[in-house]
Amino acid sequence: MKALTFVTQKGGSGKSTLCISLAVAAREAGHTVCILEMDRQATVSDWLDHRTVDGPEVAQIDATQIDAVIERLRESAYDYVFIDTPGVDSTGTLSAIRAADLCIIPCRPTPADLRAFKPTLAAVYRLEKRFAFVLNQTPPRSYRVRDAADGLAVLGVLPDVNIVARTDHQDAIGLGLGVTELNPKGQAADEVRRLWAWIARRTQAPRQGQRTERHVQAA
Ligand SMILES: Nc1ncnc2c1ncn2[C@@H]1O[C@H](COP(=O)(O)OP(=O)(O)OP(=O)(O)O)[C@@H](O)[C@H]1O
Ligand SMILES: [Mg+2]
Incomplete structure (x- = not known):
């Protein structure tokens, strides 16, 4: 099992x-996945409430539970555990970084966003965790993206794909879908699949797609 923590205190x-959308893309690629939600804002649970398609399992947990949950999940049938964290620094955020095999730091290509991830990066460095930046909500083409990409590439790992601002992302979440389910042939879906392929290469969890996903609580 590999844990992927989505983290940055920039809301x-x-x-x-x-x-x-990456959890959905991972399932489509044959991986078994679950999502741990550490944000009381409950974006993922709300998404699940609107979902009519089966899976993935979602569990809401807090900072006091994460270490024990991750320890149990290490021995589970899940290939990947996706951890969504809140947009504020908290003890839960630190525990989620500690649990990660890879921290994914989404960042919009704006000066404010590019400054705001620094405390997150400091925590990631302190805990000696692997990380990747994902440039998100980018315009399709702009100098600003190129400048941001150059800056981030110097700091650490940057995937070979940016996630462009597209309404598919907003529509998909509202309908309880991933972008690859909403519009499989769309550009947003293509970018998310390419991003997932990059993350899967970096983390290389063995694919256990034939196994049945167990309930996260029971794992
Ligand atoms: N690539 C994208 N294209 C278009 N809209 C996007 C994209 N990514 C995110 N959004 C939109 O931006 C808003 C914020 O996204 P999201 O809730 O995922 O951010 P977050 O980092 O989880 O925020 P918080 O810190 O509050 O939890 C949402 O309305 C979402 O639909
Ligand atoms: Mg959120």
Whole structure:
């Protein structure tokens, strides 16, 4: 099992949106996944409430539970555990970073966002965790994206795909879907699939797609 923690204390950068659509894309790629939601805002649970398609399992947990839950899940049939964290720094955020095999830091290509992830990055460095930036809500093409990408590439790992601002992301979450389910042939879906392929290559959890996903509570 590999844990992917979506983290940055900058609100609205796309943690929940990417967590959901990447979890769906991972399932479509044959992986068994579950989502742990650590944000009381409950974006993922709300998404699940609107979902009519089966899976993935979602569990809401708090900072006091994460260590024990992750320990149990390490031995479970899940290939990947996706952890969505709140847009504020908290003890839960630190525990979620500690639990991660890879921290995914979504970032919009704006000066304010590019400054705001620094405390998150400091925590990630302190805990000696692997991380990747994902440029999210980018315009399709702009110098600003290129500048941001150059800056982030110097700091650490940057995937070979950016996630462009597209209404598919907003529509999908509202309907309880991932973007790859909403509009499988759309560009948003293509970008998310490419991002998932990149993350899967980086983390290389063995695919256990034939196994049945167990309930996260029971794992
Ligand atoms: N690539 C995208 N294209 C268009 N809209 C997007 C994209 N990514 C995120 N959004 C929208 O931006 C808003 C914030 O996204 P999201 O809730 O995922 O951010 P967050 O980092 O989880 O925020 P918080 O810190 O409050 O939990 C949402 O309305 C979402 O639909
Ligand atoms: Mg969120």
